[in-house]
Amino acid sequence: MKAAVTGASGFIGSVLVRELLDRGCAVRAVMHQDNGSLAGLDIERVTADVREPDSLPQAVQGIDTVFHLASVISLVGDRGGLVSETNIEGARNIANASLAAGVKRFVHFSSIHAFDLRDSKANIDEETPRAGDSHPIYDRTKWAGEQAVRGVIAKGLDGVIVHPSGVIGPGDHQPSRIGQVLLDLERGKLPALVPGGFDWVDVRDVVSGAIAAGERGRTGESYLLSGHWHSSRELAEFGAEVSGAAPPRMTVPMWLVRGLAPFGDLWGHMTKTEPQLNSDSLAALRAARQISHQKAADELGHQPRAIRASVHDAYRWFDERNMLSKPLGEVSRGS
Secondary structure, three states: OEEEEEOOOOHHHHHHHHHHHHOOOEEEEEEOOOOOOOOOOOOEEEEOOOOOHHHOHHHHOOOOEEEEOOOOOOOOOOOOOHHHHHHHHHHHHHHHHHHHHOOOEEEEEOOHHHEOOOOOOOEEOOOOOEOOOOOOHHHHHHHHHHHHHHHHHOOOOOEEEEEEOEEEOOOOOOOOHHHHHHHHHHOOOOOEEOOOEEEEEEHHHHHHHHHHHHHHOOOOOEEEEOOEEEEHHHHHHHHHHHHOOOOOOEEOOHHHHHHHHHHHHHHHHHHOOOOOOOHHHHHHHOOOOEEOOHHHHHHHOOOOOOHHHHHHHHHHHHHHOOOOOOOHHHHHOOO
């Protein structure tokens, strides 16, 4: 099989590329920018932008399966239209290009955030209503991007859609937002924890589920690739077991966090940055806890590993690349 991966230089994309190679696939990495995350790999590299349809035929010609991951995550609005253009029109563009090129299978990476997660007691599955107009921009655009892809599926594209929850684990080179939190915990940069938590899933399990979706997922179906819910304190404690860095003692009360979130929004808009605490991140930490991956288990064999192991492996991966303040070997020797 010859596969193309858009967003190949990202966290999930770079892990997916390596797994496809390990399985004997030829891989074409489709990237807007090369950040070095795929250095040394025996792959074909193509520069393209999903927002520019004319750049895409070269990316998908002669490909059996396209894995579409390229998207923009934002906690501070549409960023001048970049989020909408990438997550909605970009998804439509690459789906149309794949249909025109005769691609045999198209795997679209949506997100758990495409669903309405606002009821913390709800049981989320593939039939749950999707994000509405009052949801954050990322949630809305991931749902709209899914709709765009479904429009191309209706025209004949053999496509399937996967929805990872919060992705964590080794291979987080940029790092991602949760990867940065793990690093900040190890470096003692977080004076306190925020209440709440999220459903986390190991990046390796997401990749395996996506490949299985490409192989045997039903055309037009969605599959939730979720894992296990853990609080922010539990993640910090898992990390402490391997890093030796004690978790912050204090957890900020929810009433105070809710009061501070709007100031994070304002600061983010003023500085064009994404503070760790703002309204969108707070909404995620208060989201539904019960996210079912039963359909993916039954049809794709999705069996997510324990997140404790994922956190440990993430720290070991960071350690191998000298990204920690203190090598894990020194921690184990008590130095």
